[in-house]
Amino acid sequence: MLVMGRLLRYLKTHSKALSVASLILILATVADVIGPILVKIFLDRHLVPRSFDSQALWLLGGGYLALHILSVGLHYYQLVSFNQIALKVIQELRVDVFQHVQGLRLEVFDKTSTGALVSRITNDTEAIKELFVGVLVTLVQNSVFLIGIFIAMFSLDVRLATFCLALLPVILCLMYVYRRVSTKVYRTLRQELSRLNAKLNESIQGMSIVQAMRQEIRFRDEFAEINHAYYRSAITNIRLESLFVRPAVDLIYTFALVLVLNFFGIQSMYGPIQIGVLYAFINYLDRFFEPVNTMMQRLSQFQQSLVAAERVFELMDDDRLTTEVEVAGSPSILEGQVEFKNVSFSYDSTSDSQSDILTNISFTAYPGQTVALVGHTGSGKSTVANLLMRFYPISRGKILIDGASLSEFSDEELRSKVGLVAQDPFLFVGNIRKNISLSRLAVSEKEVVEAAAFVQADEFILKLPEGFEESIGERGATLSSGQRQLICFARTMAGKPKILVLDEATASVDTETEEAIQTALEKMLKGRTTIAIAHRLSTIQDADLILVLHSGRIVERGTHLELLHKAGLYHKMFLMQQGTIV
Secondary structure (H helix, E strand, O other): OHHHHHHHHOOHHHHHHHHHHHHHHHHHHHHHHHHHHHHHHHHHHHHOOOOOOHHHHHHHHHHHHHHHHHHHHHHHHHHHHHHHHHHHHHHHHHHHHHHHHHOEOHHHHHHOOHHHHHHHHHHHHHHHHHHHHHHHHHHHHHHHHHHHHHHHHHHHOHHHHHHHHHHHHHHHHHHHHHHHHHHHHHHHHHHHHHHHHHHHHHHHHOHHHHHHOOOHHHHHHHHHHHHHHHHHHHHHHHHHHHHHOOHHHHHHHHHHHHHHHHHHHHHHHOOOOOHHHHHHHHHHHHHHHHHHHHHHHHHHHHHHHHHHHHHHHHHHOOOOEOOOOOHHHOOOOOOOOEEEEEEEEOOOOOOOHHHOOEEEEEEEEOOOOEEEEEEOOOOOHHHHHHHHOOOOOOOEEEEEEOOEEHHHOOHHHHHHHEEEEOOOOOOOOEEHHHHHHOOOOOOOHHHHHHHHHHOOOHHHHOOOOOHHHOEEOHHHOOOOHHHHHHHHHHHHHHOOOOEEEEEOOOOOOOHHHHHHHHHHHHHHHOOOEEEEEOOOHHHOOOOOEEEEEEOOEEEEEEOHHHHHHHOOHHHHHHHHHHOOOO
């Protein structure tokens, strides 16, 4: 019920529209209930006494037709209204979930597959929509309908109406059992659908590797296995619905119909019975069980919606959020001095110090300096950049920028003054201009062109048919790796950062554009504090300070020449890359 309460909160902003739609629904339901009463009146007053009155027949037919037309119009209005409300609620919910996901720390995405997150934001929220469109409408409509039917039944025969009223506990018990049994089935069904989306997303993203390594058959079999698990869950769900939803209610209906007919049969032995009462009662009995059947069918959607809502709110309740600081009380980055003080970090927050990725990292990058981080794979270089960008919380120690703790800066200040160029250049679907500006209000079209010229990306951009308006595919697949990296450089420089973080920015660059990128880097580093992570030692020989990391610790520090003279780990790495003895 807690989940249901949270869902109903989204309806508060639409309470006025919901009230109007509910009122229209009640009026339409009342119109449906009155119809059999009109037929009963005509049968008892005119057909049975054989006093046929054509005017009464016209009145009856006209009234019945008018009620039907009114009911159709009202039902149309309420159906459109409820769907509009449901779509607006789901629109708000999806935006809230998406906004929350954007605020999660990267550790969440490290441990959660993309497909699973997509499934919760799209499929699960779509399932919740049925709660407002189908279940809520059915609940209001059939509740009013049942109340009207019972009022009509009690006006016709109190004993039979009491008998039908006694059937409600049986039906409610059936609903309770179905809910208890179906919850586990629906939860499994949603989980299998999430796994299916995750596998599909992984396969499509890695399609080039799948085809290059001839793994199509293996991936097809794995996908088929997950798909079959989803099929088994769906079949279990169908069997459950086939048992509880329609057949069980139809059995109760048949039992009730037999008893009612027997009652009228016994009554006919002691005297005449009213044909109108018999017609109306049988009609209402049928109408009594029709909403029950409808509610049982909607109960299936209700269970699916609740399970889907549990999954959505489970994601929204994830409190692993990035640090948010009020802008008014946060400091500004003016100089760009970066200082690490005894920083230790582990990706597993529950583990001890033995699993630390970084251990007691301390260094200072002064304004305008370039500090390079080198070391073998897994030494912790990229982790230093991730901590500076505040992608992960610091376990122990401090990171200071201009003397203020990293946690004190607002996201807006930190992201605008610290520019990141990642190893894998990521471009969004759209044109080159939008990829450089990223729709930042502070970046004008002139600054986009200037940023591209600054990193020498304009040389190839202007050769394209559409120039800066040239459309690029997903992840910039139509461009070379060097061109993608130059656009990422221009994107970073358009923000005019005080601090640059270069995470192996030249690792994936082709040799054709390496010279242009090196020239762009030299211009980018001037006047900015730079933290550069590099595999190629030739690219950081001019750095003011080189830190050599090994197993998460700084084992050597100094300039290029100083480290060579030490003849330590840096010296060995340099020899391996140069192939000569210095």
